[in-house]
Amino acid sequence: MSTKLIIFGGGEIGQMIAAFLVDCGDYQVTLADYSEASLNLFKDLDVICQQVDVTDEIQLSRAMIGQQFVINACPYMFAPSIAAASKKAKAHYFDLTEDVKNTQIVKELAEGAQSAFMPQCGLAPGFVSIAANHLANKFDEIDELRMRVGALPKYPTNALKYNLTWSIDGLINEYCQPCDSITDGELVKLPPLEDLENFAIEGVDYEAFNTSGGLGTLCDTLAGKAKNLNYKSIRYPGHRDLIKFLLHDLQLNKRQDLVKEIFKNAIPAITQDTVLVFNTALGYKNGQYIQEIYTTTVYAAEILGKQRSAIQISTAAGICAAIDLVHNKKLPQSGFVKQEEITLEDFLDNRFGQYYANKEIA
Secondary structure (H helix, E strand, O other): OOEEEEEEOOOHHHHHHHHHHHHHOOEEEEEEEOOHHHHHOOOOOOOEEEEOOOOOHHHHHHHOOOOOEEEEOOOHHHHHHHHHHHHHHOOEEEEOOOOHHHHHHHHHHHOOOOOEEEOOOOHHHHHHHHHHHHHHOOOOEEEEEEEEEEEEEOOOOOOOOOOEOOOHHHHHHHHHOOEEEEEOOEEEEEOOOOOOEEEEEOOEEEEEEEOOOOOOOHHHHOOOOEOOEEEEEEEOOOHHHHHHHHHHHOOHHHOHHHHHHHHHHHOOEOOOEEEEEEEEEEEEEOOEEEEEEEEEEEEOEEEOOEEEOHHHHHHHHHHHHHHHHHHOOOOOOOEEOOHHHOOHHHHHHOOOHHHHOOOOOO
């Protein structure tokens, strides 16, 4: 008998998650969204569609009746209410949020829960923490662990050298919120958009700068082991300066709804993108100072009959692999579950995690 699972949110990522889970045949998938237009996008998939307003506690609770797994693919601000309803329904909860405050609320809700609560399943936070923790486990003492991730257009054509590939709310949020870090052994908050660095990979120039949320729970996990730990988003050179001008010089960080409207109308969405993960660790093992690097690239590809963006593939693969591992009892069945509790080997061996294999599909 198929395991019952509900997805809240029928956006680009929700569509990819549903396609993966329907195709594997092990889950009976329900898709819940407030928009009839979004629900119509699933008419070709073997899913049960429900029109649900996630801001309505009664509708939310009713939608979860009988569900064993809950996926929150909505914007980050809905995490607390969906997680609370999941706890009442005794269903395993997963989300994609990068927001630190909402993740803390989910963590508190997980206390005493009879089901697993696993937020931040995706790319960053998500897979990047799994890969970074894999590097960390190779060291006796970590001097520095650098996590760098970018979802980038394959063919940048505008001044920002950027296109919309995922949640606009999430993008703006990570550009505006303080960034967790371990600096000289102390947990500190760093300002977003700062600490700019430039580097090249295989002849392509990139920049990276502080953004919020990408570390997930690694600061807690590596406290006392890592002297320095930080996360930065990768972009093409020049992007950071323009974003900083908009958000700081024009003070649009105080008018995030306006920024969302501008981005939505002025920056086109694309499916021709690339996801780059580039983690570097330096430290000591058996008294020797060494460096370890883990890098992988996810490419846009045609999957299950449709062209999918790299961010769709990588994000959906991350959360679907986590669900599979809980479903197969390879992870805790109750309470708060960190991304780094997944080993890199288990992740890459998973049927969804294998999409992070370092090869170009299309």
